[in-house]
Amino acid sequence: MSLYSEIVVPRLVNLTCGTKGMQRWRERACAELTGVVVEIGFGSGTNVQHLPASVERLYAIEPSGVARKLAARRIDDSSVPIDHIGLDGEDIPLPDESCDSALCTFTLCTVPHPDIALRELLRVLKPGGTLHYLEHGLAPDASVAKWQHRIDPIERRIADGCLLTRDPVALIKMAGFETVWTRQRYVKGPKPWSYFSTGVARKIV
């Protein structure tokens, strides 16, 4: 990992993904979390303040040491017990069917193999357990999508593997989750980065 990826990117993500406008989206994505939760791509803990009282414990998976340090104060201030338990959402160190909910925000764009990470989430979720997500992704308009494909190679380099052209809802469905609800729309900002998908999907019983 380069110094840029290790030191600069987690701080940029903490700033750009921690804005006020993002908080409403995060609040909605976290609102129905319950019981034991696993979050992949925990980052600097920008979702912690939105965890509802129904969450008993959160297991965090995050490879970046800088992001884990940036998260320390948020974890200390949280009434929910939070433990960093691993570095890779594609290899979650938890037993099968041990979690009630899973959370991922702006992470399916970045993990190297989102299909493997989603399979891992299915494995650790109890039957009927839910995945709560908030992601940016491939836009429905051909003109925006064309730009996303053009920008992708640069985005991947400057944003540490992030791609603009993944379709999170399709990936979640393909992994075998059933949709509980999903909402997709452009938010304020440059369109290639602004097509957001949020929702809840369930592990089929």
Ligand SMILES: C[S@@+](CC[C@H](N)C(=O)[O-])C[C@H]1O[C@@H](n2cnc3c(N)ncnc32)[C@H](O)[C@@H]1O
């Ligand atoms: C764009 S950031 C989003 C951080 C945070 N979820 C948020 O909403 O602000 C993507 C995160 O995924 C993490 N990540 C990258 N590869 C990963 C992997 N294989 N497993 C878990 N997390 C990963 C990065 O370190 C980074 O913290």
